[in-house]
Amino acid sequence: MGKKRFNVTVDRTICKACGICVAFCPMSVFTTDHDDKAVVSVPERCTGCRQCELLCPDFCITVVQVEETADG
Amino acid sequence: MGKKRFNVTVDRTICKACGICVAFCPMSVFTTDHDDKAVVSVPERCTGCRQCELLCPDFCITVVQVEETADG
Amino acid sequence: MSKRWEVRLIGTGGQGIVTASIILAVSALREGNNVVQSQNYGPEVRGGYSTAYVIASESSILYPKIDRPNVLLVMTSTDYEKYLHEIDEDGMLILNGEPGPERMPDNVYFIPITNIAHDELERPITANIVCVGAVVGLTGMVSEAAALAAVEEHVPAKAVKINRRAFILGVRAAREALAQREASATS
Amino acid sequence: MSKRWEVRLIGTGGQGIVTASIILAVSALREGNNVVQSQNYGPEVRGGYSTAYVIASESSILYPKIDRPNVLLVMTSTDYEKYLHEIDEDGMLILNGEPGPERMPDNVYFIPITNIAHDELERPITANIVCVGAVVGLTGMVSEAAALAAVEEHVPAKAVKINRRAFILGVRAAREALAQREASATS
Amino acid sequence: MGKIHEKYLRMDKMPHIWCAGCGNGIIMGAFINAIDRLGYDKDEVAAVSGIGCSGRITGYMDFNTIHTTHGRALAFATGIKLAKPRLKVFVFMGDGDAVAIGGNHLIHACRRNLDMTAVIFNNHIYGMTGGQFSPTTFKNKNATTAPYGTTDPDFDIAQLCIGAGATYVARGTSYHARLLTDLIVKGAEHPGFSIIEVITHCPVNFGRRNNFESPAQMLLWQKEHGVAARKAKTMPLEDMEGKFTIGELYRSTEIPEYLEEYGRVIQAANEEKKQ
Amino acid sequence: MGKIHEKYLRMDKMPHIWCAGCGNGIIMGAFINAIDRLGYDKDEVAAVSGIGCSGRITGYMDFNTIHTTHGRALAFATGIKLAKPRLKVFVFMGDGDAVAIGGNHLIHACRRNLDMTAVIFNNHIYGMTGGQFSPTTFKNKNATTAPYGTTDPDFDIAQLCIGAGATYVARGTSYHARLLTDLIVKGAEHPGFSIIEVITHCPVNFGRRNNFESPAQMLLWQKEHGVAARKAKTMPLEDMEGKFTIGELYRSTEIPEYLEEYGRVIQAANEEKKQ
Amino acid sequence: MAEAKLLSGNDACVQGALAAGVRFFAGYPITPSTEIANAFARELPRRGGIFMQMEDEIASMGAIIGASCTGTKAVTATSGPGFSLMQENIGYAAIAEIPCVIINVMRYGPSTGLPTSPSQGDFMQSRWGSHGDRPVIVIAPYTAREAYRETGRAVNLSETYRVPVIVLMDEILGHLRERVEFRDEDLVQEISRKGPEPGRPFLPYENTEDGVPPFADFGTGYRYHITGLIHDETGFPTNNPVEVDTTMRRVNGKLELHRQDIERTQFVDADDAEILIVAFGSVARSAHEAVRTLRNEGKAVGMVRPITVWPFPEDDIRTAAAGKKAIIVPEMNLGQMIGEVERAVAGTVPVHALNRIDGLLITPHEIRDLVEDLL
Amino acid sequence: MAEAKLLSGNDACVQGALAAGVRFFAGYPITPSTEIANAFARELPRRGGIFMQMEDEIASMGAIIGASCTGTKAVTATSGPGFSLMQENIGYAAIAEIPCVIINVMRYGPSTGLPTSPSQGDFMQSRWGSHGDRPVIVIAPYTAREAYRETGRAVNLSETYRVPVIVLMDEILGHLRERVEFRDEDLVQEISRKGPEPGRPFLPYENTEDGVPPFADFGTGYRYHITGLIHDETGFPTNNPVEVDTTMRRVNGKLELHRQDIERTQFVDADDAEILIVAFGSVARSAHEAVRTLRNEGKAVGMVRPITVWPFPEDDIRTAAAGKKAIIVPEMNLGQMIGEVERAVAGTVPVHALNRIDGLLITPHEIRDLVEDLL
Numbered sequence A, B: 001m002g003k004k005r006f007n008v009t010v011d012r013t014i015c016k017a018c019g020i021c022v023a024f025c026p027m028s029v030f031t032t033d034h035d036d037k038a039v040v041s042v043p044e045r046c047t048g049c050r051q052c053e054l055l056c057p058d059f060c061i062t063v064v065q066v067e068e069t070a071d072g
Numbered sequence C, D: 001m002s003k004r005w006e007v008r009l010i011g012t013g014g015q016g017i018v019t020a021s022i023i024l025a026v027s028a029l030r031e032g033n034n035v036v037q038s039q040n041y042g043p044e045v046r047g048g049y050s051t052a053y054v055i056a057s058e059s060s061i062l063y064p065k066i067d068r069p070n071v072l073l074v075m076t077s078t079d080y081e082k083y084l085h086e087i088d089e090d091g092m093l094i095l096n097g098e099p100g101p102e103r104m105p106d107n108v109y110f111i112p113i114t115n116i117a118h119d120e121l122e123r124p125i126t127a128n129i130v131c132v133g134a135v136v137g138l139t140g141m142v143s144e145a146a147a148l149a150a151v152e153e154h155v156p157a158k159a160v161k162i163n164r165r166a167f168i169l170g171v172r173a174a175r176e177a178l179a180q181r182e183a184s185a186t187s
Numbered sequence E, F: 001m002g003k004i005h006e007k008y009l010r011m012d013k014m015p016h017i018w019c020a021g022c023g024n025g026i027i028m029g030a031f032i033n034a035i036d037r038l039g040y041d042k043d044e045v046a047a048v049s050g051i052g053c054s055g056r057i058t059g060y061m062d063f064n065t066i067h068t069t070h071g072r073a074l075a076f077a078t079g080i081k082l083a084k085p086r087l088k089v090f091v092f093m094g095d096g097d098a099v100a101i102g103g104n105h106l107i108h109a110c111r112r113n114l115d116m117t118a119v120i121f122n123n124h125i126y127g128m129t130g131g132q133f134s135p136t137t138f139k140n141k142n143a144t145t146a147p148y149g150t151t152d153p154d155f156d157i158a159q160l161c162i163g164a165g166a167t168y169v170a171r172g173t174s175y176h177a178r179l180l181t182d183l184i185v186k187g188a189e190h191p192g193f194s195i196i197e198v199i200t201h202c203p204v205n206f207g208r209r210n211n212f213e214s215p216a217q218m219l220l221w222q223k224e225h226g227v228a229a230r231k232a233k234t235m236p237l238e239d240m241e242g243k244f245t246i247g248e249l250y251r252s253t254e255i256p257e258y259l260e261e262y263g264r265v266i267q268a269a270n271e272e273k274k275q
Numbered sequence G, H: 001m002a003e004a005k006l007l008s009g010n011d012a013c014v015q016g017a018l019a020a021g022v023r024f025f026a027g028y029p030i031t032p033s034t035e036i037a038n039a040f041a042r043e044l045p046r047r048g049g050i051f052m053q054m055e056d057e058i059a060s061m062g063a064i065i066g067a068s069c070t071g072t073k074a075v076t077a078t079s080g081p082g083f084s085l086m087q088e089n090i091g092y093a094a095i096a097e098i099p100c101v102i103i104n105v106m107r108y109g110p111s112t113g114l115p116t117s118p119s120q121g122d123f124m125q126s127r128w129g130s131h132g133d134r135p136v137i138v139i140a141p142y143t144a145r146e147a148y149r150e151t152g153r154a155v156n157l158s159e160t161y162r163v164p165v166i167v168l169m170d171e172i173l174g175h176l177r178e179r180v181e182f183r184d185e186d187l188v189q190e191i192s193r194k195g196p197e198p199g200r201p202f203l204p205y206e207n208t209e210d211g212v213p214p215f216a217d218f219g220t221g222y223r224y225h226i227t228g229l230i231h232d233e234t235g236f237p238t239n240n241p242v243e244v245d246t247t248m249r250r251v252n253g254k255l256e257l258h259r260q261d262i263e264r265t266q267f268v269d270a271d272d273a274e275i276l277i278v279a280f281g282s283v284a285r286s287a288h289e290a291v292r293t294l295r296n297e298g299k300a301v302g303m304v305r306p307i308t309v310w311p312f313p314e315d316d317i318r319t320a321a322a323g324k325k326a327i328i329v330p331e332m333n334l335g336q337m338i339g340e341v342e343r344a345v346a347g348t349v350p351v352h353a354l355n356r357i358d359g360l361l362i363t364p365h366e367i368r369d370l371v372e373d374l375l
């Protein structure tokens, strides 16, 4: 079995651009857009620590483990 | 010089007959009258510890040291 | 009860004056009368004077205060002149103690309430029940039976006996006082 | 000032909308006008919308509210249709951004306030002063000199220079917009 | 949050009113995680809050919720719990709410030991009213009512509660969100009154005035200044200077739970009646 | 008292209203002895009290006296001291006054550390209203609102104050009247807020209901249950069961006095003005 | 219920509350209401109910609101100083529409005042003591029997209309023991607030026709929100002017819709009277006595006694006043209810005050004297 | 003082208080009064005064009374919920006659209500919010300039008459910045309470002719007693009915003796008006605007604006009302001041209510419409 993979999404409509996820993701998965809202830039780096999920004050982020594909 | 002597008085008009002086005078100087008010019965036993003065809640008791007489 | 009875009792805190007034009230009530009872709490005076009162009447009692009682019992003083002006014209004043030598007005009675409780009953705490007996005996405002029943209801179960005696001694002292007064009046 | 100016600014908390309105108010006041200024605090909404307003007039201002402003500046949206019905018949609507391709009503102006602050001044925080410049430039409700003096008074000492530039850029953008409108009107 | 928040929050009330980066949302997340872990039915949870930014939390959570008056949440909660003991009662308060105006109710709740759990959002400031200092603001901070810097000494909420007789006292932070969930779970399981103080941040009314550039910086401060209680015990005192302990700080089972004791009253009353 | 009471009391208001044997009179005696020892001018002493039997103390003492509202004496006192720092401010409260309705003001006074001295008359009951239990009534006592015996846990006032940040905490009794005078003197000399809890007795509303035959018996109880703090430290824990410590319980000089700190505010403000 | 007993006003309140199903009391002792706490402390545990002594009156008021949220009928009792402290939370109960009953045994104020003397000094405060506009029902009995019945009714009105109800006693009534013989009409029914209608969506602050929304007890499966912020029909905060207006007019207007049920006024020889006395509470006993005596002397005098004092029975007063020569309003305060009477009669009949503010009850004598002066 | 500035109502209150010599503030933050605390925090230390943030409003009220006992002029500021909590201690200040000023910036209530919306919902509470009969002066400015002047006057009246004075602002006035140009008549004088007369025995609650006893500051050699119990002239508790009556009638009656000095009413085109509007506070701005417009149209309308709202200027209203066709009382509440107006005119002129309770200011338009309907 290979490395686990995760799907990280940000609900842009409710993101308040606080920058917390950007600052605390240990793998620097996030960057910001022109409105300073969070963008999932490098999802493949996500290790599933869920720090972003826990620390986002606005419940915008979802981290879902991706089912291993057959060739995983 | 002989033993110190004290004059103990109770102001009967304000004594509330609580019995504290009677109970706590180590020399049993006090007794009570028919209204349960304090009476100085054996003043000569007073050693001037002033316990009665301190514990009387109604400021009725005065202990005054008696000036030694010339032949004291 | 054709008369409106207005009875006031004056004592010091802890003398059971309130209970005495409640007993009088309940007695009157049991005999079918209207009745109100209350007490004055001192001006926040802890352990100071306490006064209680009862009004009993056949008709309904609206105004619940007494201006001048027709019975006034004072536990704390024997200075009857001080209290005479506080009672109603044909009121009765009852004082706790022995009468002095001087001639007293007809409506003043002395009952040695404390002494009875202290010496005869050896339970000073029963003085308030002696009071009840005295008032009932002197005024007849309620029947002795009704009063006795009320006494028994309002004292601790353990103390019924002694209080019954207290009541009876109170009534007896009242009768004696009445008899004496009658005697001196006719003499 | 013969007209009664009713200017409303809409932004989000932290954009300095209140300061902008105060600067407008002080400018008008210095020119001898009566003036009131206030803001709506959101319904306890923290960091939500914030709206501020100024009324300036030669005569005394009693009713202190604006029903329909004759100048409305919106920092947070470019959806002019949504705001058109909120202004007075001959009012002016100022939006933060670039106009779209479609033809707009004559009383709608776009000023790229955020862009000016962000790109030209490189200090996003000065957007509110760009606003002041834009309003003054578009309406002429107060003289530019009075407004500039008020700006200088209301920004931190260290930031006077940059804010002066912000104001001037705001005025300039306003003039351009006016010129353009004139051009398209005559074209 | 996975989908947990969709289960426990009133999604139609979102987004919440809290400012960008405010710790309140993080604490709400940690709390619903705790409820999920505890497995409580939503119908049996009563959430009670006071007035303040933090007090708005009850509007967003899908329980039996009540938003009371400033400082009085514990009084209302006491009535709820006593009248319907099967409800699991949680009380949410800001620092002003809990230890300024509400200080008396807090110490009495600690004393009584009625089985409820209180979560105090200690952001060291009055957020809702725009940044006045609170009884937990440290010295030399800026606040609208302290234009020359604060001078009032501050409460140590945990010490205050312990002094008042509390039987479960813990401290968490919004940064240590997982720990916070643990502490709430343990507090809820504790038979008696439990207090969880949460060191959190108000980026708008505290941070901006006190040289914090961003919410993240404030979380970082929590990370750097919160020391696990166990670890703190073995640390030299001077290393703890300016820091604070986190974790379970006090727990005792000596004092019986209030309603248990009240049961004795009911029993005594009924025995007397029978006599 | 020798003639001291004639100097410090308003003799025309005597006898006081307190019941026979009530501890309040003893405490008043100990207090005026302390003032005499401290050598304060009567004009510079302000005595502030709340509502309760104990609160009536201010009516009898010949100082600048004020009898405030129930529970709020410390709030009034805070205003007096801040507005006229040269006054020596003493605050008198019952246990209900100080830790039931007034608990919040007490803990905040402890926190602030403004230079005043509070004397709490802890008779473990609401005296003035006729004998309801208080937050300091022990378990299984009788009170008019506890006809089946009390079940509420009680406050340890000293612990509460220490938890709240007090810098001087002492406990005396009305029995140990000389010690009490000492403790008040030391409290007054302490630069900051000082609390002296006095274990005292209400013969009428506590004693009579709880098998004390006389005021003297209640004083005896104090004598037998009060253990000097120093001695208590060396005693086996089980010997302290049911007893309480007396003497100076806590003292710290780490926290500056409030007005001293406020001086810095005034200075800062004036410097800014000059700029 | 037939046997006559000696019952104090304070105890009668407790009995009435218990009969109406009260199972929760939270309070803080204060003269002259303390006997109420004492009696609840004795009686509630016997019924499995809760007696709670709180740290102060603010907490007491909070606790009874909390208890009421669970559907438990809850009462507190206090006097002036405590009543002042309760005002914020009384406003909360009013706007959040949580049933609860506050017994205020009035003593002489302001501040500590004369703690053991009677007064009617809180008449206006009972209506206007909270900030903002809030509805409230205030009931003032004048005998122990009525204290029983009216406290029961207070509980029921509170449950029925989701409004705080104040029972306005005074020191005289509270401490007066009197003969009470309950008759059938004194029977206190147990009425509970209406709950959500099964099968209908539950709107906790529904704009119902009768002005009273259904109430769902906490813990019964309706997870809704209660707040002291102005809210819409769902119970969530709103500042939309239309919704705000709707909620506030419903909440403050609902009592008007049910005036008939809420009002209770006693008329004594009022019809053919030339002089009318308007009085409430213990002062009305003196007034009643005065009327009795004067009528015996053939004098045309009568009394109107508001039992429900708020909402003030202005129609009753207006009707009764029509054509009278004069109205007398005796009060143990400096003139509070008289303002309402004046407003009701709007200058059509001269209104005379008779105030006593020395800590003593106005006597029938004083009233008689004034009546005779005016006749 | 001549330069025009932009000043908010809240800041104007602070400036006025400082000008009158206030050197002590104790408060607890609450919207929409918080700016007052903020400004005092900045300004007082500069003058060597004390700014104190207390733990709640009860303590704040206690602290200013305490400070005032030392002779220091003291102020607090709050809004609805805090104002409710202060009522007990306001009663204390009234009966113990300790000068102090409470600024209540009204917000929409009851309870938490709509914290950022204006209201006039505390009009009646400001008069009747405490238990018992207590005197109080309540002043309601309607511009920032007036907020300055009237807060200064509030401090002075409080000092002069030893009575708590309430400055009744509202959210609109508090937050409104406006052009203020002080003129000579705005100058706030520093008036201090009268002290003991040297050579005369000092009676702290002397039954003086003007109803106001001298005040001795704590620490100046007069060792007397202050209490919230009813007291005699010496300040010590009494329950002697004659003494009680004397004290209470003096304390509650003293304002009546000085009505002329205390009252301040503005008349706008009232003399020849057919329709009269009676309004106060920010609503009076709308009313004034309406009068201006209508007069321009030649319509006979005028306004009477109580600036001192309590004691209510009933004579002014009665006189102004005489012969009018109708009176309109617009209020941002469900009808509070209207009751006083009705009482004052006693049915001689029809009185119409115009209430708005949706959180918004009544507009001149609405008033104009009603006037036109009635003309």
Ligand SMILES: Cc1ncc(C[n+]2csc(CCOP(=O)(O)OP(=O)(O)O)c2C)c(N)n1
Binding pocket: E051, E052, E053, E054, E055, E070, E093, E094, E095, E096, E097, E098, E121, E123, E125, E126, E127, E128, E129, E134, E202, H028, H029, H030, H031, H057, H081, H082, H085, H112
């Ligand atoms: C009786 C009362 N006083 C004051 C207020 C105003 N007020 C609302 S919230 C608050 C304090 C907010 O601080 P905190 O409790 O720490 O909560 P936060 O907003 O920081 O979460 C205050 C003073 C009020 N609502 N009620």
Ligand SMILES: Cc1ncc(C[n+]2csc(CCOP(=O)(O)OP(=O)(O)O)c2C)c(N)n1
Binding pocket: F051, F052, F053, F054, F055, F070, F093, F094, F095, F096, F097, F098, F121, F123, F125, F126, F127, F128, F129, F134, F202, G028, G029, G030, G031, G057, G081, G082, G085, G112
């Ligand atoms: C606001 C308020 N609530 C209640 C009371 C009634 N009250 C007067 S004194 C008192 C408590 C008395 O107990 P404590 O403070 O211990 O003093 P003590 O009488 O025992 O000396 C109470 C509850 C009051 N005066 N004011």
Ligand code: SF4
Binding pocket: A010, A014, A015, A016, A017, A018, A019, A020, A021, A022, A037, A038, A055, A056, A057, A058, A059, A060, A061, E021
């Ligand atoms: S933490 Fe949440 S709200 Fe903040 S930037 Fe990231 S996604 Fe947006």
Ligand code: SF4
Binding pocket: B010, B014, B015, B016, B017, B018, B019, B020, B021, B022, B037, B038, B055, B056, B057, B058, B059, B060, B061, F021
């Ligand atoms: S202690 Fe005082 S009051 Fe008590 S009996 Fe002795 S003298 Fe009397």
Ligand code: SF4
Binding pocket: D046, D047, E017, E018, E019, E020, E021, E022, E023, E024, E053, E054, E123, E127, E128, E201, E202, E203, E204, E205, E206
């Ligand atoms: S003001 Fe502070 S506490 Fe309130 S929501 Fe904003 S960041 Fe959070």
Ligand code: SF4
Binding pocket: C046, C047, F017, F018, F019, F020, F021, F022, F023, F024, F053, F054, F123, F127, F128, F201, F202, F203, F204, F205, F206
């Ligand atoms: S009731 Fe108790 S505390 Fe009060 S005076 Fe009497 S003995 Fe002392």
